[in-house]
Amino acid sequence: MAGLPYGPVVLDHYLHPRNVGSLDPADARVGSAVVGSPMLGEVLKLQIFLHGETIVQARFRAFGGGSAIAAGSWVTERLQGHSLGEALDIRSQDIMNALELPPVKMHSALLAEDAIRAAVADYTQKHLQ
């Protein structure tokens, strides 16, 4: 598999994905997102669970290549212990750097950033009412 453009960080997350699973989307403490599309070959589901102001848990599932799975896994680790504001500070470039993704895999980093924003928006929406 020398032809695949992945370094050790992606392979580690791909082979041993962290925080795979689902949280109850109806729970008020949970923010949920499903982004991407099967047509594009990438779908990422991300859920965050807050205790007060802090994200204490994150769970993901991914349909996509190695970079999509690794990005989802990395993001769940990165989010835990942070506030919503801090979550929104995570950008696709941070994901590219952390996973050492090549430019052709930018779509996976962008998708993970979208998932964070959508999960935060879902949580925020629940608490506006």
Next chain:
Amino acid sequence: MSLRPSVYLDYSATTPVDERVVQAMLPWLGQRFGNAASTSHAWGWDASEAVEQARTQVADLIHADPREIVWTSGATESDNLAIKGVAQFHGGRGRHIVTARTEHKAVLDTCHALEQRGFEVTYLDVDAGGLVAPDALAAALRPDTILASIMLVNNEIGVIQDVAALAAVCHRQGVLFHTDAAQATGKIPVDVRALDVDLMSLSAHKTYGPKGIGALYVRRKPRIRLEAQMHGGGHERGLRSGTLPTHQIVGMGASYALAGELMETEVPAIRALRDRLWEGLRELPDVFLNGDPHRRVAHNLNVSVAHVEGEALLMSVPELALSSGSACTSASLEPSHVLRALGRSDLLAHSSLRMTIGRYTSAADVDLALRVLRAQIQRLRELSPLWEMREQGTLGAWMETC
């Protein structure tokens, strides 16, 4: 990931060179080094005899006359010579060419290049099984059509086109017919007279011969005229200049002779292994066969494993050498043009795997492949949001929204 694959399931990409072929080639890299074009001494005569014997061996496998075989560097060059050669020679008569959307890039890109030079190309749709309907070809022909090019066996899905019927449609309209048969030799009987084709591209390395050598069959009766693409010493009756690589040519001849001898016994054995692989995979839910199940070569299995992406599945099975229909190094995540042409949804096109087996595949190889594929499909489905939705019965509704 430096783990070396232990099971090779990519025979449609290339085959190992048969040991008997290697042995046949070696003398021509040693003492018998002459140039077949040297007519003034014994080294040249020796090489020339070897080249002509190989020409006969290649011709025999496809029931051609040896004088109808032109050596090239491989099927890509043969496709270029056939299509550009016809376009340039007959361009004064018409500038329209017909091919299919599922052709190999060697044909599609050659056609694209001709479009840049003022030719018009019709890319035919195929049916859900990947086959071109003769009626669809007939409907696409115009008074200015000069050539149709439809491959005999598809490299991705292994379906066998009804080339005899397609060629007949063309000949009724005075249109020349080319077929790329690189994936067919040694896999199915090939008879240029029965198929009634004018031009046929051949390759050695898909048939247990060496890479870098191929041939173009050019019909003599009636004689098919082509414009040469390579100019030089006038080799190959002026159609393809360049010193003939004797060792490669001898290798191609030997591999084709072997294919002719072995086909009857090896193809049924390969078919039984391929069917065993398919039986083991189809037990899983949502696994779909791509390409017509019946009009298909014995060694090809192309499946879509729904809810799992092809690249992720490939990465998960480093023990296996196989290929995916989704282009994993591409930024656009574009799925296989062949599967798209079958009308497969993008979801299934992104989830495809091609497994092609051959002369050295064992039952133990197939069983190992099944074991790791089944385990990894299950692991990746546990990771997949699409599989979760499928289990919850919400996938269909969600797909509507995106």
